[in-house]
Amino acid sequence: MPEVAESVIAAIIEEVPSYSAPFQGRMGRVIEQAVRTSLDSFLDAASGAREGEQTSIGVGVQAAEQLGRAEARAGRPVDALLSAYRVGARVSWREVSRMAVAQGAEAATLGRFAEVVFTYIDELSAASVAGHNAETHTAERARIVNLDRLVRSLLVGAPETRLVEAAQLARWTPARTLTVVLVAGERALNTAAMLDPRTLTLGEDLPPVRGLPAPDRVAALLVPDAGGRARGALLDLLSGRDAVVGPAVPWTEADRSYARAVRAAALPRESGTVLDTDAHLAQIVLAADPETLADLRESALAPFADLTEGSAERLAETLRAWLLLQGRRELVAEALHVHPQTVRYRMGQVRELLGDRLQDPDAVLELVLALSARPS
Known part of the structure; x- marks a missing residue:
């Protein structure tokens, strides 16, 4: 088995480019251990098949499932792992069958042995796919939760350090x-x-x-x-x-x-x-502050309070246009769709009501703000 394991690992590194780098460092040791565990578990399955028993291969399947999860966490698709299984099955069958022939194994035994090899690989593949899918779904659910937390933190104005941490947890690259x-x-x-x-x-x-x-x-x-x-x-x-x-x-x-x-x-x-x-x-x-604006309107337009509602509205409308158009009577008349003489008459009434306030910049500012607001 140690020789077969080395041959399998060498073939995977050569034939599955995605695994050239992962076999370096900690992940490489994990994969090598998975190969050896799978081969050991396979021997138990092969022995059971020889004796006609239903031997459990739980250890190998568990390792395959964990390997599938590890691939998902590393951000790799499961395809590379399935390719590695196919390479491993081919190399294992080639090496082990060569040794079996050298020991004089019969053809029927070799045929049964081949069936066990590829059935076992199918089970490992299925376990890895299940592990990969489970981890992907779990990670995606966690990401959705973290994205929700990130958005809420952004909208309530959380501190920058907290926002940076939330973005990292959600795997969202800040714009x-x-x-x-x-x-x-x-x-x-x-x-x-x-x-x-x-x-x-x-x-x-x-x-x-x-x-x-x-x-x-x-x-x-x-x-x-x-x-x-x-x-x-x-x-x-x-x-x-x-x-x-x-x-x-x-x-x-x-x-x-x-x-x-x-x-x-x-x-x-x-x-x-x-x-x-x-x-x-x-x-x-x-x-932004409707209550304060209502108070400002009431104060600035207090001189209009004793007029009828219609008169107050007409004079306020004329005064607003007059202030915004800088007293240009013809433009005011055009904007209000009235005769320039009407504008002159109305502004005479306004001056009687407001007096010197039209010469006071602060008062004019208050009037502009008050007249720009819609009555509540």
Whole structure:
């Protein structure tokens, strides 16, 4: 058996290129031991076959299963191992049959012996495939769990050291930047399939954002390296879908992109459109603290409080256009679809109500903010 084992190992190294490197170091010793264990277990099986018994080959099968698991952990497909089994069976049969013939074994005995050899190899192959599949499934389940933990850690702004560790556990290679995209939960998988394969997905139970509730029935996609020129391509891919796209940020700061996307999700928009948060920064700022903004609106527009609702609305609309268009009456009239004289008349009323406040920069800023907000 020691001679046969050496011949098998030499043949595997020569004929199965995938095993040239693994036979070096610790893994090589594991494989060599597996070869010897398999041969010893085979002798027991062959002896049982000779005596007509059903001899257990559990030791060899267990070793084969563990070898299959080890291959999966090393990231190698099971094909190389099955090739090694075929080479081992051929070399073992050649060497052992040569010795048996030299000892005068009969042809019938050799035929039965060949049957035992290849039946045994089939059982080892099946055990290794089962071990490889089991380890692959276990590893994939663990990776899915670790990816989920990584995404949640990113969205809540965990410390960088924790994020790096989580990425390593999930076997996810960090991108330069991440862009958070919010989409309807039922469209998450289809949308992710169009994006960078490194895209991270969290399809349920999104975390809340600094006092804001978590979005309902919405999934978060964390898209790698979609900043700069790549942002346009991302927006084009998402066209026609209900989506909110946060800013591209360093990957360890993905919580900032998520927070902005969540805030922007509350802004009004048409169904089936993509909301690019980079293009709506002012609206997001205005919506960030609705209670304070309501107080500001009430304070800034207090002089309009005694007017009828219709009059107050018309004067506020005119004042907003006047401030944004820098007092150019013709442009204001065009924007409001009224005559320039109407603008002049309304602004006369506004000046009576506000007095010197229209000359105060701080007051003008408050008016612009208040008039930019929608009444609650």
